Amino acid sequence: MGRYIARRLLETIPLMLIISIFVFMFIHLIPGDPARTLAGVEATPEEIEAIREEFGLNDPLLKQYADYMIGLFKGDMGRSLKSNIPVTELIWSRFQFTIQLVCAGLVWAPFLGIFIGVMCAIKRGTWVDLGGMFLAICGLSAPGFWLGLMGIQFFSVKMGMLPSAGLESWKSLVLPSLVMGTGIMATLARYSRSSMLETLREDYVRTARAKGQKESIVMFRHAFKNSLIQVVTILGLQIGGLLSGSVITENIFSIPGMGRLLVDSISFRDYPVIQGLLMIFALQYVLINLVVDVLYGVINPKIRLD
Amino acid sequence: MPNTQNEQVKTDTSFEENYIDENVSVKTNKTKEFIKKFMKRKTAVAAFFVMCFLLLMALFGPSLAPYAPEAYDYDNILAGPSASHLFGTDQYGRDIFSRILAGTPLTLGVSLSSVIVGAALGTVLGLLAGYYGGWIEMLVMRGADVLFSFPDILLAIAIVALLGPGIVNVFIAVAVFTVPSFARIMRSATLAVKGSLYVEVARSLGCKDGRILFVHIFPGTLQSLIVNFTMRIGSAIMAASSLSFLGFGANIADPEWGAMLSLGRSYLSTAPHMVYLPGLVIFITVLAFNLFGDGLRDTLDPKIK
Numbered sequence: 001m002g003r004y005i006a007r008r009l010l011e012t013i014p015l016m017l018i019i020s021i022f023v024f025m026f027i028h029l030i031p032g033d034p035a036r037t038l039a040g041v042e043a044t045p046e047e048i049e050a051i052r053e054e055f056g057l058n059d060p061l062l063k064q065y066a067d068y069m070i071g072l073f074k075g076d077m078g079r080s081l082k083s084n085i086p087v088t089e090l091i092w093s094r095f096q097f098t099i100q101l102v103c104a105g106l107v108w109a110p111f112l113g114i115f116i117g118v119m120c121a122i123k124r125g126t127w128v129d130l131g132g133m134f135l136a137i138c139g140l141s142a143p144g145f146w147l148g149l150m151g152i153q154f155f156s157v158k159m160g161m162l163p164s165a166g167l168e169s170w171k172s173l174v175l176p177s178l179v180m181g182t183g184i185m186a187t188l189a190r191y192s193r194s195s196m197l198e199t200l201r202e203d204y205v206r207t208a209r210a211k212g213q214k215e216s217i218v219m220f221r222h223a224f225k226n227s228l229i230q231v232v233t234i235l236g237l238q239i240g241g242l243l244s245g246s247v248i249t250e251n252i253f254s255i256p257g258m259g260r261l262l263v264d265s266i267s268f269r270d271y272p273v274i275q276g277l278l279m280i281f282a283l284q285y286v287l288i289n290l291v292v293d294v295l296y297g298v299i300n301p302k303i304r305l306d
Numbered sequence: 307m308p309n310t311q312n313e314q315v316k317t318d319t320s321f322e323e324n325y326i327d328e329n330v331s332v333k334t335n336k337t338k339e340f341i342k343k344f345m346k347r348k349t350a351v352a353a354f355f356v357m358c359f360l361l362l363m364a365l366f367g368p369s370l371a372p373y374a375p376e377a378y379d380y381d382n383i384l385a386g387p388s389a390s391h392l393f394g395t396d397q398y399g400r401d402i403f404s405r406i407l408a409g410t411p412l413t414l415g416v417s418l419s420s421v422i423v424g425a426a427l428g429t430v431l432g433l434l435a436g437y438y439g440g441w442i443e444m445l446v447m448r449g450a451d452v453l454f455s456f457p458d459i460l461l462a463i464a465i466v467a468l469l470g471p472g473i474v475n476v477f478i479a480v481a482v483f484t485v486p487s488f489a490r491i492m493r494s495a496t497l498a499v500k501g502s503l504y505v506e507v508a509r510s511l512g513c514k515d516g517r518i519l520f521v522h523i524f525p526g527t528l529q530s531l532i533v534n535f536t537m538r539i540g541s542a543i544m545a546a547s548s549l550s551f552l553g554f555g556a557n558i559a560d561p562e563w564g565a566m567l568s569l570g571r572s573y574l575s576t577a578p579h580m581v582y583l584p585g586l587v588i589f590i591t592v593l594a595f596n597l598f599g600d601g602l603r604d605t606l607d608p609k610i611k
Contacts, residue, residue, distance in 0.1 A: 018452050029468055134349075137600065141593035143544055145551045145564075146585030149571055153582075157575045244457040248548055252571075262460075263552055266467040274467050282455040 004297050012290055016283070023279045024068045027055065027271055038081065038271060077279070078272035082265070087276035090261065097167060097257035101180055101249060102242045104173045109181030110188055110235055117192025117231075118224060124197065132189060139186030144245060148179040148252035165254040172253075179249045184238040191234045192227065199227040229300050236292025240285040343605045350601020356594035364414045367407035375400065375408035375561045384577040394579040396569065402580065406587055409561035414591070416473060417542040420480035425535050427481070428488025433519050433527070435489065436496025447493070450486035458483065462545050466554040473562070476555040480542050491534050495527035502526070529606045536599035540592040547588050563588050 027034050035052040036043070043051075051057075055078075056064050071077065077087035113136075120132040155175060156164035163172040199205065200223050208222045209215075247259030254260075258277060265273040345351060368375075379399030387394045393402035435446035453461060465479035499505065500523065508522045547564030549555040556562030558569060563584045570580030 015451055018448060019455050022452055137596055141596050142589050143547060149574060149581045153574050153578045241457045244460040251552060278464055281460055285455050285457055
């Protein structure tokens with residue numbers, strides 16, 4: 001198992017390096033002169049030159065990349081052009097809000113999704129199956145911003161039950177959690193159903209039935225447990241997807257998380273912050289995938305031997 | 307001798323004709339079988355009709371709209387749905403139904419064209435990666451890995467951050483984030499077809515790589531391409547509307563569906579129809595494409611349910 005984890009960790013390093021080059025090149029890919037764009041339209045030539053010096057844009061590209069990487073390892077991602085606060089500090093102050101949102105989505109959505117999927121597989125071809133799968137595809141097709149705004153209109157404006165913005169109490173997490181979790185619930189419902197149906201066709205399930213096992217034991221001990229292997233992979237990818245969902249959710253509910261910071265930074269053309277956020281989002285996504293791969297290895301020993 | 311040659315030629319020609327006839331009839335049978343199977347999936351058929359309706363709306367909607375999308379009516383500001391304004395009016399008294407009709411070509415056009423461009427690029431890259439392997443495969447697949455490291459809309463946002471807001475940049479952003487999924491799927495499909503006997507035969511007959519790739523391998527990967535294409539349109543509509551909603555896409559004054567919804571959020575308590583109805587149209591559109599994609603996938607490859 002140790003070797004498997006070490007191998008997966010080593011495989012992640014080249015990917016992270018390529019991502020770091022991609023994120024580093026971000027400023028250089030800005031059409032036109034990046035220093036002029038960073039300095040603003042009304043900047044004087046002196047101010048543009050100062051920006052060029054500050055960002056090391058006069059240095060050779062390789063040196064710039066080396067400096068960027070050294071900075072990254074020291075936790076230095078530069079300073080925000082808007083507030084002059086270190087980017088790392090700025091992102092860290094917003095991190096907890098995004099994590100709260102991700103957790104709020106994960107509290108209910110995977111469980112409900114898997115439950116719906118399994119029930120649909122067990123009751124295949126019935127109204128339960130049809131209804132469950134229709135609900136799932138509706139969940140996948142409903143835009144998060146629409147769901148969020150409808151939730152605010154109904155639960156906050158009309159009923160006055162839940163707050164429409166901020167993150168002051170658990171109540172203010174209910175609507176954002178609904179928006180964050182709908183997609184993951186829908187995706188997991190679809191995958192759990194197909195994974196469960198596939199498992200139900202396996203020989204060991206037939207053998208368990210032939211042995212005269214109770215149907216509930218066949219379903220949950222033999223089929224359900226094994227069907228979870230595929231679902232774990234999808235869950236990992238979905239958690240990564242939740243991070244992107246936070247961009248929309250935080251904007252609808254005015255939550256000062258990383259997604260909101262990203263949108264604000266783009267509007268202000270605060271490139272160091274955009275660069276830092278892209279790096280953090282990618283790092284989180286890769287790490288989550290790594291954890292999922294390791295978990296996959298724990299659940300399914302065959303993977304470790306490949 | 308010449309007679310024998312002529313006979314030989316005649317025989318060859320008749321063989322070819324028969325072969326072509328057989329091929330055509332096999333293809334017709336397959337198409338018939340596909341249509342028969344697809345027609346059994348009622349939700350997918352319904353989704354297909356909704357899709358056709360939406361495409362017709364994109365073509366003729368703007369000319370059928372009861373009002374001009376920019377026609378201001380200050381006597382009817384924020385009016386709810388009524389007989390004269392089916393979907394109500396906005397803060398300038400503009401008819402929302404007419405704006406939705408006028409915005410259909412914009413919303414669908416951006417999403418469809420970006421998926422077409424992304425799919426074409428991804429397909430070529432996937433075919434090349436799967437066929438040649440080696441460093442080409444490494445380059446394409448690592449590139450796809452990097453793009454996959456930025457979840458869905460984040461990549462599109464990053465591209466818009468780079469190029470600046472605007473509907474053209476949304477088109478580029480959505481096209482770019484569509485590329486890796488096609489590259490991956492087409493690479494796997496190419497690998498599966500590459501070892502087939504008919505590809506071996508084509509190679510041993512001296513066919514050039516380009517011909518083998520696009521005439522022999524590509525048709526074998528069409529199923530995966532079509533299914534993924536339909537599935538991606540829904541995500542593209544969602545991504546493009548999300549970007550417009552965030553203010554990175556269409557101009558806020560344009561009748562793009564996401565931008566209309568974004569405008570409506572300020573009037574949520576007084577005129578919720580400004581949010582409900584454009585959102586409902588986006589939902590129905592994405593749902594139709596997703597249901598159609600599901601039906602197509604189940605018909606073409608019932609194993610992957």
